[in-house]
Amino acid sequence: MQITGGDIKLMSMFRDARHSLSPARRIPATVTFRPRAVLVTGGARRIGRAICEALSARGWQVVVHARTPGDEDAVALADRLGGKPVFADLSRQGAADGLFADTLAAAPDIRAVVCNAAVFSTAMELPPDEAAKLATVNVEAPLRLVELLAGHLADRGERGSAAYLLDCRILRQPAEEDTPYAASKRALWRAVRADAVRFAPTLSVNGVAPGPVLPPADAENREKGGPMLLPRRPSPGDVAAAVGFLLEAGAVTGQVLAVDSGQSILT
Numbered sequence: 343m344q345i346t347g348g349d350i351k352l353m354s355m356f357r358d359a360r361h362s363l364s365p366a367r368r369i370p371a372t373v374t375f376r377p378r379a380v381l382v383t384g385g386a387r388r389i390g391r392a393i394c395e396a397l398s399a400r401g402w403q404v405v406v407h408a409r410t411p412g413d414e415d416a417v418a419l420a421d422r423l424g425g426k427p428v429f430a431d432l433s434r435q436g437a438a439d440g441l442f443a444d445t446l447a448a449a450p451d452i453r454a455v456v457c458n459a460a461v462f463s464t465a466m467e468l469p470p471d472e473a474a475k476l477a478t479v480n481v482e483a484p485l486r487l488v489e490l491l492a493g494h495l496a497d498r499g500e501r502g503s504a505a506y507l508l509d510c511r512i513l514r515q516p517a518e519e520d521t522p523y524a525a526s527k528r529a530l531w532r533a534v535r536a537d538a539v540r541f542a543p544t545l546s547v548n549g550v551a552p553g554p555v556l557p558p559a560d561a562e563n564r565e566k567g568g569p570m571l572l573p574r575r576p577s578p579g580d581v582a583a584a585v586g587f588l589l590e591a592g593a594v595t596g597q598v599l600a601v602d603s604g605q606s607i608l609t
């Protein structure tokens with residue numbers, strides 16, 4: 343793009359206009375989003391931990407959720423970031439309500455939720471009790487947390503944001519996976535748009551779809567990264583940066599950002 347003499351004149355007129363205003367009426371160079379408290383589910387380790395660290399660096403007070411009461415990683419991370427740890431086994435019915443109440447007690451100025459906790463499985467079929475747990479952790483709990491946040495903020499006349507962690511493999515056309523895990527992430531993908539409409543203007547709701555960031559911790563589910571357009575796997579920090587951007591993007595809702603080094607557009 344070429345900058346002409348006319349552009350330079352306009353820019354200097356704008357700069358002069360800014361400086362001629364009284365301090366109170368001066369036009370801000372950028373509109374600054376003021377972060378408050380955010381709950382990150384499954385925040386003690388791996389991608390969740392990177393999200394907690396990135397959001398803290400952006401000025402958020404982070405509430406670090408882990409499954410097991412007293413989880414040492416969650417306690418240490420919250421301590422280091424000046425946040426709070428909270429604990430809940432999200433496979434239990436109703437756990438999301440308890441977790442939200444604990445989060446409010448820990449951080450009354452809660453404005454955002456990052457639904458990161460998930461059960462991963464490559465199995466095409468699961469025994470009914472495991473399938474039910476996966477559905478509760480991956481779908482019911484996140485939907486309920488976002489609903490509770492929206493209700494809480496609407497009651498107070500405040501606004502906030504939410505992010506669902508999806509998976510880039512559900513974005514590929516044709517869809518290559520039909521596992522219960524993939525189905526759970528597809529349900530969240532639908533929720534991104536449905537919740538964006540349902541909870542506007544109180545909440546902006548967006549999704550981040552990571553590609554092959556980290557291999558699963560258990561050997562059973564260990565898999566190769568697969569083909570990508572860009573030369574490296576996305577890092578936890580790449581995913582965390584996308585989450586941070588979307589939580590603070592005042593004019594973006596109902597969108598999904600794939601952080602997958604191009605994997606989802608490869609056919």
Ligand SMILES: NC(=O)c1ccc[n+]([C@@H]2O[C@H](COP(=O)([O-])OP(=O)(O)OC[C@H]3O[C@@H](n4cnc5c(N)ncnc54)[C@H](OP(=O)(O)O)[C@@H]3O)[C@@H](O)[C@H]2O)c1
Nearest residue numbers: 384388389408409431432433458459460507509554555556
């Ligand atoms: N890793 C990847 O490359 C990749 C790729 C695509 C999408 N994703 C998505 O990105 C997100 C983070 O990925 P990740 O690999 O870091 O996830 P992960 O390690 O598989 O799981 C994240 C957290 O979920 C929590 N969790 C699982 N079951 C729970 C339960 N019953 N109650 C409460 N918490 C529970 C665990 O918390 P505790 O540690 O406290 O038990 C765990 O730390 C997930 O939503 C995942 O589906 C990841």
